Amino acid sequence: MPTTTNAYKQRLKSVLNQLHIDSMRKKRKLKIPGVESRQDLLTAKRNAKMARSTHAYVRGNTIQFYDWLEKAEIRSLPHGPATWICGDCHTGNLGPIADANGRIEIQIRDLDQTVIGNPAHDLIRLGLSLATAARGSALPGVKTINMIEALFAGYAEAFDDQSAQEADAAKRPEVARVVMREAVRRSWKHLARERLEDIQPTIPLGDRFWPISSDERAQIEALFEKDTIASLATSLRGRPNTGNVTVLDAAYWVKGCSSLGRLRYAVLLDVDGGVIDGDDLCLIDIKEGVKAAAPRYPDVVMPRDNAERVVEGARNLSPHLGERMRSATLQGRPVILRELLPQDLKLEIEQVGETEAMSVARYLALIVGRAHARQMDKETRRNWLSEMKRTRTKSMDAPMWLWSSILELVGSHEVGYLEHCRRYALAAAG
Structure with missing residues (x-):
């Protein structure tokens, strides 16, 4: 030139x-x-975002989740194989992603906290995110229990049926189908008007x-x-x-x-x-x-x-x-x-409908399970699936370690959210 x-x-x-x-x-x-x-x-913008809802507080306060992991009875959690994990696996960190050739799949889209660690941590954090979305949607408590059961079923499917991983279009809930249709039709002009106006x-x-x-x-x-x-x-x-x-x-x-x-x-x-x-x-x-x-x-x-x-x-x-x-x-x-490609979008699940709650939980857990499973050989996948099911009970289909972890975390984050709102309101007033 x-x-x-x-x-x-x-x-x-x-x-x-x-x-x-x-x-x-x-x-x-x-x-x-x-x-x-x-x-x-x-800092003020971050505080304001986190004060919008418990779900937003969960997304913005990853540290509280890790603090819980340090204080929790870790021996009750399954010890998974050493695997790259997201580390901050909430619903907003999943969505359609295009590869260099334009092929689109729903995958994990934010890896700031990624480490080689226990894959159980990703499943628990995703469950916390879904549970707070359910509470923000005023769903009955039994629906939250059903969502956690569906969450575990979807995650386990990634390890139990590895050969059928790519054929997932029929399993997508409506919210995933909508965002995929949007991703497929988008061009540079959509990205420019959205990001650059x-x-x-x-x-x-x-x-x-x-x-x-x-x-x-x-x-x-x-x-x-x-x-x-x-x-x-x-x-x-x-x-x-x-x-x-x-x-x-x-x-x-x-x-x-x-x-x-x-x-x-x-x-x-x-x-x-x-x-x-x-x-x-x-x-x-x-x-x-x-x-x-x-x-x-x-x-x-x-x-x-x-x-x-x-x-x-x-x-x-x-x-x-x-x-x-x-x-x-x-x-x-x-x-x-x-x-940034026009096809890169996030799944916005601030609220979830009662009729779709279980399918959303199952599908998102399947996506996370696949991300973990592709790093393991057949024997490791089989052993990890067996280890996860170790504490299942007759009263629910999800293992007790998953349910009790999410239950504790929902409670602590509800308290933390209200305390954050108090501090934020006082700071804004001052």
Whole structure:
């Protein structure tokens, strides 16, 4: 690419970026925070999100789950094989994911807490998430019991019927069918309007995207000058590697709940220099990799770098996502990069209907079970299934260790949620 063209593109980017910031501030009169005031605002946003419902509190307060694991009678839990686990397996962390060739499956979509640990922890956390969704939906208590029974049945199916794992379309509940249909029909324009509000090559500043400093911008641009990182954008959807990947725009991304306060950036790239349509544009999510709070098994070998750990966990648990991720270093911290595809969606199950409650629980547990089972040989799967069923009783189909764990956790999180609301309300009033 000629030098004059590169110089023109750099000037054009600078002018577009400044005009965009000025217009957003003037027309929408947004109070956009600077770098120095981010943390306080992010903490307030996180507290507000967690105060919305018990289910939201469970999603944003992973630490309370791990605290319970440390204090619980661990001897009553089955000791599963050393397996990569999600570590934060709630309903919002599952959803449709596209691979590099556009094939779509529902898999685990957030691996910040992934470690090699006890797979029982994922099943318990998923059960807690579903139970709080049931309570938020005002379902009768017996329905919650039925959901936990269905949860265990779906998870066990992944180990008992390994040969039939891929034929799951008929097993999807309506909520999964709806989100899959949405994922299949989506294009770049859907992603752009949802994330960027338009299809122009800029990131709109506002509540979700905040401006970054010139130093942050320079470090992000330097990151994409590396071939190993630039290839993340050029390798997907058959894009030709015709030249350098160019950073068109970048912003701090106010996203998630438990991740608020970490490094998080949205980066808009031009892949082939044309900026003609969606195939030329690429939206990258950069997220800081932090030390996992999830308990890991002792003496297992995992990457010491937290970004590399997340990528390796994704490759084992969610192959569609793992092949689209890279680890790197930004501002001296480990970060994970992945391209956001239009087909990547989350299952929003804040509430669950009475008629679908059991099918939702069964199906989501099946997805998690498959992620675990694909890492085990036939004998290990058989032994793990036998170990899980060890404390089943005549009164219910789920083992007692699963039911009693979820019961304790629902109680402690209900208390924690109300206490959080009290503290948040007092802080907001002050």
